Amino acid sequence: MAVVRRIPCVVEALEDHGEHVYTVHLRPGVQAPRFKPGQFLHLALDPYEPGGFWPDSRVFSIASPPEARELLAVTYAVKGDFTGRMERELRVGTSVWVKLPYGDFVVDGANDVVLFAGGTGVTAFTAFLHSLVSGAESRVLLCYGARRAELFVYQPLVEDCARRAPSFEARLFTEDRDGRLSVEAVWDSVTRLHAPIFYLSGPPSMLSAISAELCDHGVPPEVVKTDAWE
Amino acid sequence: MAAERGGDSVSTRTEILALVRRYYAEKFGDRSFDAATDPVRYAGRVFGAEELCNLVDASLDFYLTAGRFTEQFEAGIADYFGVSDALFVNSGSSANLVALTALTSPRLGERQLRPGDEVLTVAAGFPSTVAPIVQNGLVPVFVDVRLSDYNVDSALLEAAVSPRTKAIMLAHTLGVPFDLDAVMELVEKHGLWLIEDNCDALGSRYRGTLTGTFGHLSTLSFYPAHHITTGEGGSVVTDDEELARIARSVRDWGRDCYCAGGENDTCGKRFAQQFGSLPYGYDHKYVYSHLGYNLKATDMQAAIGCAQLERLGDFTAARKANHATLLEALRPFEDRLLLPSAPANADPSWFCFVVTVCADAGFSRNELTRFLEANRVETRNLFSGNLLRHPAFEHIERRVAGELTNTDAIMERTFFVGVYPGLDEPRLEHMAEVFVRFMNGERADDGASGASSSRAG
Numbered sequence: 001m002a003v004v005r006r007i008p009c010v011v012e013a014l015e016d017h018g019e020h021v022y023t024v025h026l027r028p029g030v031q032a033p034r035f036k037p038g039q040f041l042h043l044a045l046d047p048y049e050p051g052g053f054w055p056d057s058r059v060f061s062i063a064s065p066p067e068a069r070e071l072l073a074v075t076y077a078v079k080g081d082f083t084g085r086m087e088r089e090l091r092v093g094t095s096v097w098v099k100l101p102y103g104d105f106v107v108d109g110a111n112d113v114v115l116f117a118g119g120t121g122v123t124a125f126t127a128f129l130h131s132l133v134s135g136a137e138s139r140v141l142l143c144y145g146a147r148r149a150e151l152f153v154y155q156p157l158v159e160d161c162a163r164r165a166p167s168f169e170a171r172l173f174t175e176d177r178d179g180r181l182s183v184e185a186v187w188d189s190v191t192r193l194h195a196p197i198f199y200l201s202g203p204p205s206m207l208s209a210i211s212a213e214l215c216d217h218g219v220p221p222e223v224v225k226t227d228a229w230e
Numbered sequence: 231m232a233a234e235r236g237g238d239s240v241s242t243r244t245e246i247l248a249l250v251r252r253y254y255a256e257k258f259g260d261r262s263f264d265a266a267t268d269p270v271r272y273a274g275r276v277f278g279a280e281e282l283c284n285l286v287d288a289s290l291d292f293y294l295t296a297g298r299f300t301e302q303f304e305a306g307i308a309d310y311f312g313v314s315d316a317l318f319v320n321s322g323s324s325a326n327l328v329a330l331t332a333l334t335s336p337r338l339g340e341r342q343l344r345p346g347d348e349v350l351t352v353a354a355g356f357p358s359t360v361a362p363i364v365q366n367g368l369v370p371v372f373v374d375v376r377l378s379d380y381n382v383d384s385a386l387l388e389a390a391v392s393p394r395t396k397a398i399m400l401a402h403t404l405g406v407p408f409d410l411d412a413v414m415e416l417v418e419k420h421g422l423w424l425i426e427d428n429c430d431a432l433g434s435r436y437r438g439t440l441t442g443t444f445g446h447l448s449t450l451s452f453y454p455a456h457h458i459t460t461g462e463g464g465s466v467v468t469d470d471e472e473l474a475r476i477a478r479s480v481r482d483w484g485r486d487c488y489c490a491g492g493e494n495d496t497c498g499k500r501f502a503q504q505f506g507s508l509p510y511g512y513d514h515k516y517v518y519s520h521l522g523y524n525l526k527a528t529d530m531q532a533a534i535g536c537a538q539l540e541r542l543g544d545f546t547a548a549r550k551a552n553h554a555t556l557l558e559a560l561r562p563f564e565d566r567l568l569l570p571s572a573p574a575n576a577d578p579s580w581f582c583f584v585v586t587v588c589a590d591a592g593f594s595r596n597e598l599t600r601f602l603e604a605n606r607v608e609t610r611n612l613f614s615g616n617l618l619r620h621p622a623f624e625h626i627e628r629r630v631a632g633e634l635t636n637t638d639a640i641m642e643r644t645f646f647v648g649v650y651p652g653l654d655e656p657r658l659e660h661m662a663e664v665f666v667r668f669m670n671g672e673r674a675d676d677g678a679s680g681a682s683s684s685r686a687g
Binding site for chain 1: 288291293297298301304305308314315316471474475490492493496497498499502503
């Protein structure tokens with residue numbers, strides 16, 4: 001983990017995806033530090049006075065690519081008091097503080113990988129997907145589930161990856177149309193990969209279900225990486 | 231009892247800092263030099279009003295432990311080197327201890343250093359380059375150095391490697407980069423770890439690249455004798471985030487959690503992880519994955535460092551210029567004094583001006599240093615000389631690859647004087663003049679003056 005820095009940011013743009021799901025684009029007041037795909041930041045709504053204590057904050061995966069540190073993006077769904085405040089208070093021009101980078105949920109693109117993403121959990125993978133290159137030798141299978149098709153917030157990015165990277169395959173599942181995302185449903189794609197590493201990001205119920213199903217399919221636990229949150 | 235309040239504190243703080251600036255000018259503004267009475271130090275703090283203001287500013291925060299200045303300082307060092315991580319610690323020696331101990335972490339799997347593994351190093355240097363090797367149950371392997379630049383003789387390194395050799399830990403002696411071409415070749419060939427003890431070489435370059443960026447880890451010292459100062463202080467520098475996390479753990483009691491002081495749950499999993507045989511969800515703040523220390527420094531020290539870092543470019547230029555001035559002044563005595571030189575590809579930010587008295591000079595090192603000291607020119611030996619001749623190191627488990635002939639010569643005949651940025655033209659002129667007087671035959675009993683008689687023994 002690189003040196004953590006606390007930096008003031010201004011909301012540059014807001015995207016309302018509906019169903020209380022938003023993407024916030026933040027313009028850092030100073031150069032943001034290096035980060036890796038899959039790492040996260042802390043976002044604070046209350047003012048931070050350098051020299052004082054860090055205010056109440058929540059963590060969000062950095063959804064923007066590491067190469068574009070002049071504009072940081074996070075995607076969130078309103079689930080509690082803090083994200084409720086974000087929905088009410090964040091407007092273009094609002095000042096916030098962030099500190100970053102944190103976390104070691106970093107996709108190792110040197111191996112074939114399977115990415116299980118549920119809802120906004122996909123943001124743990126978007127920075128990695130941004131950096132996918134057309135000539136990559138290792139293969140990437142994204143298994144992306146959402147409640148409804150409108151909530152595939154990053155579908156354009158997924159489609160772009162599919163166009164430019166032949167080694168990339170996406171399997172999208174909507175609960176109202178396809179049922180819940182499951183290992184069984186994608187196992188045919190998984191078996192085409194070579195010794196893949198599995199990365200799981202999403203709500204706790206999805207993480208425990210997918211973990212158990214992977215175990216049932218004989219996947220050793222040491223190749224399953226989970227982005228678990230309290 | 232005091233609690234944090236707003237109100238007029240901002241304007242009061244501004245007033246205080248303005249007064250600090252005035253105090254600086256009154257207290258430290260006079261840089262005059264009287265050659266008849268004033269000493270010429272080998273090193274010293276060089277600072278301006280900014281350092282003093284930052285120090286007071288940090289003390290007014292009363293955050294005390296690592297805070298905003300530590301964050302700024304660590305980021306500044308990492309940016310200077312163009313690496314991911316810099317950890318502020320309480321000394322360069324602690325930095326060496328943290329760096330070497332990090333390589334013993336079980337998190338490194340097969341590459342973990344284990345007791346009995348060998349580490350190549352030299353005996354002509356500072357003890358805390360070697361002590362962490364011994365303290366971790368590893369075996370130092372001593373290789374002789376060159377008299378030309380006081381660094382490891384790279385021609386001897388390959389022969390010193392054994393099947394048990396797992397790492398190299400070397401200092402860029404007195405600011406001069408060691409032969410990084412040869413060392414890096416060896417590192418790659420044998421899959422060795424490399425720790426650069428860069429404590430005396432902040433700002434030095436090799437083939438245009440900063441020393442401290444070649445190894446897996448490197449270290450810095452900010453003791454007042456060094457290129458920048460925080461009083462006590464040092465840093466571990468690395469571009470490997472896994473090593474940085476381990477080093478941070480070693481520095482911070484061995485804990486697994488990486489939250490800064492005063493922070494909680496920055497990982498978002500404080501009560502949701504499994505470690506060892508602890509109950510699931512045991513508070514991550516008190517989970518220990520290493521046998522660590524507490525080697526952190528304070529925010530006041532970091533505050534000074536932030537201001538010092540701004541001066542590093544000027545400091546480096548001054549050290550080079552001062553070194554060049556002394557070299558020019560002593561060039562006529564090359565028949566009796568071995569003068570410092572940097573190897574090809576090396577661009578040192580000199581720690582000092584190092585001299586070895588030739589074996590057939592007709593006078594001893596101690597005669598010369600006695601004369602210099604008697605005339606208020608401060609000198610130092612090249613640290614330990616031969617470390618293996620010191621009581622603490624005489625009986626350590628070690629291997630010596632070949633003879634330490636030059637190491638012993640350094641112990642007998644080498645010393646250094648200063649080139650630090652606090653030396654201005656009058657001080658350098660005085661130093662050169664004292665050298666010239668000695669080389670022309672004057673001796674301590676003839677030329678001593680002032681308080682020198684009590685210091686000349």
